[in-house]
Every structure is written in structure tokens, then in C-alpha cells.
Amino acid sequence: MTADPGETPAGTAGAGTADLTLDATVAAADVPPELTAQSLRQYLGASWLRIRSGNSGVLPVVLAIVIVAVVFEIITPEHAFLRPSNLVYIFGLSTVYMVLAIAETVVLLLAEVDLSVGAVALIGGVIAFKLVQQPGPNWPWWAAMLAALAICGAIGAFQGALTSLLRIPSFVVTLAGFLLFSGILVVILGGADSTVSLNTSDPNQNTIYDMVQGLISPVIGWIVLAVVVVAVGASQWLRVASRRRRGLVAPPLGLIATRIVILAIVGAAVVIVCSVNRGSSLKSVTGIPWVIPIVLVVLGAWTLVLQRTRYGRYIYAIGGNPEAARRAGVSLPRIRIVAFALCSATAALGGILLGSFFYGQYSTNTADPGQLVLYTVAAAVIGGVSLFGGRGKAIHGVLGGLLIGGIAYGVSLLSLGSLSTPLQYILPGGVLLAAVLIDVLSRRGGSPAGV
Amino acid sequence: MTEVNEAPEGASRGGDVAGAGAEPLLKLRGIDKHFGPVQALYGVNLDLPAGQVTGLCGDNGAGKSVLTRCIAGAHQPDHGQIYFEGKPVHVRSTRDASALGIETVYQDLALADNLDIVQNMFLGREQLRYGLLDEDSMELKAAETLSTLRVTTVRSIRQPVASLSGGQRQSVAVAKAVMWNSKLVLLDEPTAALGVVQTRSVLDLINRLRDHGLAVMVISHNLNDVFEVADRIAVLYLGRMVAEGPAADFDRQSVVEYMTTGTANGRPYESAAAANGKG
Structure with a gap:
């Protein structure tokens, strides 16, 4: 694999029998990046191609x-x-x-x-x-x-x-x-x-x-968040491991880790925001709706x-x-x-x-x-x-x-x-x-x- | 496991033409079909032997599509008999046809652009595990079928069909058709929308289907493609089968004459083997 993520799609397409070649840029832009990327860096490169083609998901x-x-x-x-x-x-x-x-x-x-x-x-x-x-x-x-x-x-x-x-x-x-x-x-x-x-x-x-x-008290909020993050992380991790075991293409572990960290950060931000006292000094209001x-x-x-x-x-x-x-x-x-x-x-x-x-x-x-x-x-x-x-x-x-x-x-x-x-x-x-x-x-x- | 059979020995091109000695996989005898006052097919006979590609030719309105639909179960013939593996059968629906092992790839391919290759290949026949889609098993099986057919140029079988080229889409549609224990595949204008390179790869794919022992019928306007892959040629003219025999009996000129006048050199078709026997 070449190090340059932009090169990889063309290289892979050229490696097959040459009869069904199609424009490599178009193909790279339409294929979900996690399917082809072997590392986080390749994933980012492929994602960028995709965004430029207007096929950008939640971004x-x-x-x-x-x-x-x-x-x-x-x-x-x-x-x-x-x-x-x-x-x-x-x-x-x-x-x-x-x-x-x-x-x-x-x-x-x-x-x-x-x-x-x-x-x-x-x-x-x-x-x-x-x-x-x-x-x-x-x-x-x-x-x-x-x-x-x-x-x-x-x-x-x-x-x-x-x-x-x-x-x-x-x-x-x-x-x-x-x-x-x-x-x-x-x-x-x-x-x-x-x-x-x-x-x-x-x-x-x-x-x-x-x-x-x-409102749920912030403590329970943190516990729920931890359970959700661990559960999502474990299920994703198991899924990748199972696909690897069966010889299927799996997203790079760095990508899974990044996603879980983002999930944890967003969740923590929500819990923190909800934990701040938003009532008065006389009657405090905290907790997650x-x-x-x-x-x-x-x-x-x-x-x-x-x-x-x-x-x-x-x-x-x-x-x-x-x-x-x-x-x-x-x-x-x-x-x-x-x-x-x-x-x-x-x-x-x-x-x-x-x-x-x-x-x-x-x-x-x-x-x-x-x-x-x-x-x-x-x-x-x-x-x-x-x-x-x-x-x-x-x-x-x-x-x-x-x-x-x-x-x-x-x-x-x-x-x-x-x-x-x-x-x-x-x-x-x-x-x-x-x-x-x-x-x-x-x-x-x-x-x-x-x- | 894919259901595509291993190539039988001696099933090479132009070998045992017309299935002489062996019962053809599918036999049509005396098929009539009319729509109201319009007679579309008159007493059509056709043999489709296993391990051979039959090219079905005919001008617009000659009845190619109606005949195809009669085999595929989309139409029911008014008269006549269909024999499959030597036994008379009634194909009342496309489901019946699938149960026999007859699959049709229509010109519009019927692929959902937003779904990926695996999802399209298993559409309507998804595999479940604990009530949920078993994506990994389906992916493995789809990959195996595609590699058996040597459809290797797709970058990922998880890419949406929208991102495929015309030839790749045709290949996916064919792979979808042959994955289900198929014995006979009907291909309607498989190269009509394709460029030169992609046509080449689809014709190669058709050759591989033959090598795997399937019976293939190719409906095409393009005589170049027909002569390229067909072991046998059948020509419809105004709803009648005017010529049917080994591809060696035909040349481009005679096929065009059969298609446009029903005869060649003013004479009806007579197979070369029969003519030799007489001479």
C-alpha cells in the first residue's frame, strides 16, 4: 500500500484485470471510506475525496x-x-x-x-x-x-x-x-x-x-454515559474482530477508537452542561432531562x-x-x-x-x-x-x-x-x-x- | 458455497451442437401467445441445451421479449408445452421459474442504486441471524460468487451500485441471477448500453457461465456480440421461429436476411447437418 491516501484508490483499481476500469476519482469518491482504508490516515484522505464530491453524510x-x-x-x-x-x-x-x-x-x-x-x-x-x-x-x-x-x-x-x-x-x-x-x-x-x-x-x-x-441526577448521568460508551465501544470492537476473523474488510481500529472518543466527548459535554446549576442561588437546578x-x-x-x-x-x-x-x-x-x-x-x-x-x-x-x-x-x-x-x-x-x-x-x-x-x-x-x-x-x- | 457448478469436461464451444444425443435443458414445443387480437408467437419451437449459449435474434416486434417472458414466467403461453430437464412444466410465475432454476436479467437490470452490491445480490432473499440481517455471511457468499465469475474489478463489494460502471452493473445483475442454483439464465440485451471495453468483459462473463455448465440465452440486436459468444442461433420473424441451429450454419448476412424476410437466399432455413445428410 502506498502511503499517500490519494494514490491508493487508483492503485487498487489498476491492480485488477484492466477490462472494467472506470474513472478512479469518481469511484474513490463514491465508495464509503471505511471500506477501503487500512489506516486512519487513508480514511481521512478518502473521506476528504468524498466530501469534495458532495457525498458527505452528517458532516x-x-x-x-x-x-x-x-x-x-x-x-x-x-x-x-x-x-x-x-x-x-x-x-x-x-x-x-x-x-x-x-x-x-x-x-x-x-x-x-x-x-x-x-x-x-x-x-x-x-x-x-x-x-x-x-x-x-x-x-x-x-x-x-x-x-x-x-x-x-x-x-x-x-x-x-x-x-x-x-x-x-x-x-x-x-x-x-x-x-x-x-x-x-x-x-x-x-x-x-x-x-x-x-x-x-x-x-x-x-x-x-x-x-x-x-431530571436525572448528574451522577446517574455519568454512569449511564459510561455504560453507553463501553457498550457501543465493545460492540463495535467485537464486530471488527469478527469481520477480521472471517477475512472481511474491516475499518481500521484507529477509526473505531476515534469514533468512540468523539462519542464520549460529546456525551461528557452534554452531562457537564446539564450538571451546571441553572437555577438560582436559592434553589439549585441540575441534572439531565x-x-x-x-x-x-x-x-x-x-x-x-x-x-x-x-x-x-x-x-x-x-x-x-x-x-x-x-x-x-x-x-x-x-x-x-x-x-x-x-x-x-x-x-x-x-x-x-x-x-x-x-x-x-x-x-x-x-x-x-x-x-x-x-x-x-x-x-x-x-x-x-x-x-x-x-x-x-x-x-x-x-x-x-x-x-x-x-x-x-x-x-x-x-x-x-x-x-x-x-x-x-x-x-x-x-x-x-x-x-x-x-x-x-x-x-x-x-x-x-x-x- | 456458491451454487455455480464446476465446468463439465468437454463443454467447449461448438462441441456437441444442438444437444444431439442429450436432452436439452429447456425445450419449447409449439408455443402460441396472443394478446387480444394480436398474435405474438406462432408455434415456436426452441431448444436451450446446458453448457451452451443460444443467441436469440429478431427485429423489433418479432416476439423476442414475449418469448423470453414466457420462459421467465412473466407471461403464460396460450398453447404449447415447455419441457425442463425433459419433464413438462408449467411456469406460472417468475417464482415458479426461479424454483426451476431459470433466472432473467432484464435490460433495466433492476438494481437499487442506493444499496451496495451485496445488498442488491441478496435483495428479497436476505439471510437472517437472530432475526437480524446476517451481513457478514451474505458478504462472504456474494464475494465467493463474484470471484467464481471472476468479477474482480469492483473496488469493494460494499460500494453502492450507483458508483459502478455500466459493465460492472451488468456483471452484478448476472451474478445475482446465477447465485441461486440457476441452470438457465436469460440475458436481455446485456451489452446494449455498454462501451467497447465493458462489452468485452460482459461477453467474457457469458463465456464463463457456459464454462460453468449453465444454459444461457442472449437476446441481442448486436450481431457482432451474438457471433462472438453464441454456440447456437435462433431467429424469430413476425412471431415465428424461422431458423434455429448451430452458429456455424449462419453468417451475418444470412441472419440479417432471416430477421428481415424470414428466409435466406429465398430459401427457408435448413440445418447444415440435415443438408449434408441429404446430400
């Missing part, structure tokens, strides 16, 4: 998050953006967008779209809140949440069936669903000015309230489903080439209907988190399905999920949600008066446009070489 959104953080820190009054209290608030706000963006990702991967996701999420949240009311149904919190997820799942399945069985474009079906369920939302809230709120003195209702507002581990569980579950199960594989296949999936014996309607159902059920969880984030209270002010769906689709696309289907992961929804949450809250910190509201639309709009441009350009760059 643009991570860069955008850093830029947004730095810019808002500079321009907000008293440089308040990166204060721990604000950061924890942004985590809470973003988790709603994160969960919704993960849900939207599933449908976007099929090259469909779900515009009803905001309205359905809010319906799920209100249903759960109504079911735990006392006096009233007084359901246990878990039963109320399961019921909300099931009802929203049924709504999703219905929309998915209209889309996949009658082949009505999902854009139209879910646009109608958005309007319809926005109206129904007001009805089940009980009228235009009604609110539904949780009584935090009831332990059952307080459990739902605590999902965003409740429950919602952070909750989002990690949602992320882990969807990553497992999308990357490691047959069902997830078929979602990607349909998004990439529905005809290929159909010829392979995949039932397209079944996969699509289940995807819409799971999207809506996941969205319902996001809706419950939203109610908890707004201190356990739903009103027609906090529950704006229009803004919610716009931010959700924007978060998924900004995160790196392709609007054209077949490309994207659950982690992209999480990163996009964090970026959208950061922008939305940063703008509100600016105290611009009448400019604040327009900027809450203009800024995410600009970022979304940039993200779509990246998506389109990378697709162009990734088109087959010889065809």
Missing part, C-alpha cells in the same frame, strides 16, 4: 450546528446562547423535532412525504393527556401513551393505505390529512381557546410531565430497524428502485402502509414530548401543527435525508432536529421585536434551501459513472 449538518452556535453566541445580547440553562432548554425543544424528524425520515426514505405528521403528533399528545386526567378516564400513564401511539398508528396506516393501494400521491393524501386532523385537534382539545394540562401532584400524570421536565435518554432509545430502535432488519432493507430498496424491490418479491403496499403507521406512531411520541416540554400543558397556542410539520420536514432534510428516497438514517433526523431547535430558540433570544417572528421562518428556510441544494448536487455527483 454538513454538524458544521451547520457549530456555525449556528458560534454565530448566535456572538450576536445574542450578553452572549447568552451557550449558557447551560439555554442549552438545556434547546435540548428539550429539539427533542420534539428530533423524534418527529426520525418519524418523517422513515417515510422520506420511501420517496414519499407525510405532511400530517405535526397534526397527528399533536392529536397523539392530546389523547394521552386526556386519558390520564383525573377526574376522568384516569388511565395509567403507560396505557394512555400506548393508546395514543396505537390510534395515531391507525391514522398513519389509513393514509398509507390510500397512498399505496390507490396510488394517490402521499403529498395530497397527507396534505388533506394535515387539514383534517388540525381541525379534529381543536375539537378534541375542546374548542379554540381550551387547554389540557397535567396535574403534577398526581404521580401518574407527573410521569408524563417528567418526560421532558424531569429524561428526554435525552428517551430520544437515544428512539434513535437506537429506529437505527436497528432501518439498518439491521429485513424490513428496513426493503424500505431502502423501495426508495432506491421500487421496480427492483417488486421483482425481488417485496410486497410494496405492505411495507409502505406499515411505514406510514410507524411514522405516525413515532410522531405521537413526539407530540407527547411536546406537551411535556410546554410544562404539561396543551393549548391552541403551543400546538401549531403547521409550524411543527414545516420544521419537521426541514429538520429531516437539513439533517441529510434525501427528499428523493433511499438515502438517510435516523441520526440525520436527530442532528437536523437539534439544528432547527437551535435556530428557533436563538432567534427568540435576539429580542428583535417585530423581526423575530419572520426570522423564525426565514432562517430555517434558508438553511433548508441549502440542504436541498446539497442533496441535489450529491445525487448528481453520485450518478452511475458509465451510464
Whole structure:
């Protein structure tokens, strides 16, 4: 192997029989770097080639998050953006967008779209809140949440069936669903000015309230972080060892180590930020919101489903080439209907988190399905999920949600008066446009070489 | 283990032509097919022997695609009988065809660009372990099949199909078709979209399929390619099989005449062996 990472791809391609040669730069740019790199240095070289070809994964959104953080820190009054209290608030706000963006990702991967996701999420949240009311149904919190997820799942399945069985474009079906369920939302809230709120003195209702507002002590936070880092590290390490044993190409151990160190640093930063006292000197407030581990569980579950199960594989296949999936014996309607159902059920969880984030209270002010769906689709696309289907992961929804949450809250910190509201639309709009441009350009760059 | 058989001895080109003495792997007798008032195939007979490449020629609308689809299970013939390994069979679906060992590579290849080579080769037939995808086993098996077919120029079998050249995509589609214990592979215009170098490599791949003892049918407009690889040639003209025999019986001129008029030098086809016997 040559030491220069730029040379390696061409060298390898030339080493094979020369009949199927293709432009080595194009090939190198499209192949995931961990497949060919034998050392960390080669990996970085191959990654750089890939980024230059527009095929860059999570990097643009991570860069955008850093830029947004730095810019808002500079321009907000008293440089308040990166204060721990604000950061924890942004985590809470973003988790709603994160969960919704993960849900939207599933449908976007099929090259469909779900515009009803905001309205359905809010319906799920209100249903759960109504079911735990006392006096009233007084359901246990878990039963109320399961019921909300099931009802929203049924709504999703219905929309998915209209889309996949009658082949009505999902854009139209879910646009109608958005309007319809926005109206129904007001009805089940009980009228235009009604609110539904949780009584935090009831332990059952307080459990739902605590999902965003409740805090884990920093000590437990450190323990959980350590367990997660060790578990992820061990599983990655074992995977590499097993692939090496079977003679398969495995990413260099230096790369695995780097990833785990990055994971540990990011996790430690979150725990440290959450451990700082963000209350007053009289009443200290420290701890990690429950919602952070909750989002990690949602992320882990969807990553497992999308990357490691047959069902997830078929979602990607349909998004990439529905005809290929159909010829392979995949039932397209079944996969699509289940995807819409799971999207809506996941969205319902996001809706419950939203109610908890707004201190356990739903009103027609906090529950704006229009803004919610716009931010959700924007978060998924900004995160790196392709609007054209077949490309994207659950982690992209999480990163996009964090970026959208950061922008939305940063703008509100600016105290611009009448400019604040327009900027809450203009800024995410600009970022979304940039993200779509990246998506389109990378697709162009990734088109087959010889065809 | 790949399911590709080892090359049988003596299965060389132009050897035991027309499967004389041995039952052809697939035999079509009197296949009729019509769509409403339009008759697409009239009493078509065709033999596809194992270890030989048959080139199916014909002008646009001659019925090549319909005939292919009848073998592949996508269409059902109205009349006539298909014999596979000497036994009469009914191929009612592509699934039936796969169960017999008949695989078709259509011109559009049906590969998902966003999936990698392994994922495409196993699409619809994924291997599971504890309910999750067993990526490593699939990767090993895909790599073994590709190396058996000597498709060695891909940089990594984990690269997305979008990053492959046209010839490499064709090779992946063929490898996907032969991985499943296939005995007969139908290739629809395998070189239509390819440049000279890539066409060469696909033709080499077809030769290797023959060497592994598979029966191959190549549907092609390109007579250069047909003469390059075919042991036998069959020509359809307006839904009728006007000529079928060893490639040695044909030259470019006669194939074009059969394709455009159904006859050559004004005479219908008669196999050279039969003509010699008479003379």
C-alpha cells in the first residue's frame, strides 16, 4: 500500500484485470471510506475525496450546528446562547423535532412525504393527556401513551393505505390529512381557546410531565454515559474482530477508537452542561432531562430497524428502485402502509414530548401543527435525508432536529421585536434551501459513472 | 458455497451442437401467445441445451421479449408445452421459474442504486441471524460468487451500485441471477448500453457461465456480440421461429436476411447437418 491516501484508490483499481476500469476519482469518491482504508490516515484522505464530491453524510449538518452556535453566541445580547440553562432548554425543544424528524425520515426514505405528521403528533399528545386526567378516564400513564401511539398508528396506516393501494400521491393524501386532523385537534382539545394540562401532584400524570421536565441526577448521568460508551465501544470492537476473523474488510481500529472518543466527548459535554446549576442561588437546578435518554432509545430502535432488519432493507430498496424491490418479491403496499403507521406512531411520541416540554400543558397556542410539520420536514432534510428516497438514517433526523431547535430558540433570544417572528421562518428556510441544494448536487455527483 | 457448478469436461464451444444425443435443458414445443387480437408467437419451437449459449435474434416486434417472458414466467403461453430437464412444466410465475432454476436479467437490470452490491445480490432473499440481517455471511457468499465469475474489478463489494460502471452493473445483475442454483439464465440485451471495453468483459462473463455448465440465452440486436459468444442461433420473424441451429450454419448476412424476410437466399432455413445428410 502506498502511503499517500490519494494514490491508493487508483492503485487498487489498476491492480485488477484492466477490462472494467472506470474513472478512479469518481469511484474513490463514491465508495464509503471505511471500506477501503487500512489506516486512519487513508480514511481521512478518502473521506476528504468524498466530501469534495458532495457525498458527505452528517458532516454538513454538524458544521451547520457549530456555525449556528458560534454565530448566535456572538450576536445574542450578553452572549447568552451557550449558557447551560439555554442549552438545556434547546435540548428539550429539539427533542420534539428530533423524534418527529426520525418519524418523517422513515417515510422520506420511501420517496414519499407525510405532511400530517405535526397534526397527528399533536392529536397523539392530546389523547394521552386526556386519558390520564383525573377526574376522568384516569388511565395509567403507560396505557394512555400506548393508546395514543396505537390510534395515531391507525391514522398513519389509513393514509398509507390510500397512498399505496390507490396510488394517490402521499403529498395530497397527507396534505388533506394535515387539514383534517388540525381541525379534529381543536375539537378534541375542546374548542379554540381550551387547554389540557397535567396535574403534577398526581404521580401518574407527573410521569408524563417528567418526560421532558424531569431530571436525572448528574451522577446517574455519568454512569449511564459510561455504560453507553463501553457498550457501543465493545460492540463495535467485537464486530471488527469478527469481520477480521472471517477475512472481511474491516475499518481500521484507529477509526473505531476515534469514533468512540468523539462519542464520549460529546456525551461528557452534554452531562457537564446539564450538571451546571441553572437555577438560582436559592434553589439549585441540575441534572439531565429524561428526554435525552428517551430520544437515544428512539434513535437506537429506529437505527436497528432501518439498518439491521429485513424490513428496513426493503424500505431502502423501495426508495432506491421500487421496480427492483417488486421483482425481488417485496410486497410494496405492505411495507409502505406499515411505514406510514410507524411514522405516525413515532410522531405521537413526539407530540407527547411536546406537551411535556410546554410544562404539561396543551393549548391552541403551543400546538401549531403547521409550524411543527414545516420544521419537521426541514429538520429531516437539513439533517441529510434525501427528499428523493433511499438515502438517510435516523441520526440525520436527530442532528437536523437539534439544528432547527437551535435556530428557533436563538432567534427568540435576539429580542428583535417585530423581526423575530419572520426570522423564525426565514432562517430555517434558508438553511433548508441549502440542504436541498446539497442533496441535489450529491445525487448528481453520485450518478452511475458509465451510464 | 456458491451454487455455480464446476465446468463439465468437454463443454467447449461448438462441441456437441444442438444437444444431439442429450436432452436439452429447456425445450419449447409449439408455443402460441396472443394478446387480444394480436398474435405474438406462432408455434415456436426452441431448444436451450446446458453448457451452451443460444443467441436469440429478431427485429423489433418479432416476439423476442414475449418469448423470453414466457420462459421467465412473466407471461403464460396460450398453447404449447415447455419441457425442463425433459419433464413438462408449467411456469406460472417468475417464482415458479426461479424454483426451476431459470433466472432473467432484464435490460433495466433492476438494481437499487442506493444499496451496495451485496445488498442488491441478496435483495428479497436476505439471510437472517437472530432475526437480524446476517451481513457478514451474505458478504462472504456474494464475494465467493463474484470471484467464481471472476468479477474482480469492483473496488469493494460494499460500494453502492450507483458508483459502478455500466459493465460492472451488468456483471452484478448476472451474478445475482446465477447465485441461486440457476441452470438457465436469460440475458436481455446485456451489452446494449455498454462501451467497447465493458462489452468485452460482459461477453467474457457469458463465456464463463457456459464454462460453468449453465444454459444461457442472449437476446441481442448486436450481431457482432451474438457471433462472438453464441454456440447456437435462433431467429424469430413476425412471431415465428424461422431458423434455429448451430452458429456455424449462419453468417451475418444470412441472419440479417432471416430477421428481415424470414428466409435466406429465398430459401427457408435448413440445418447444415440435415443438408449434408441429404446430400
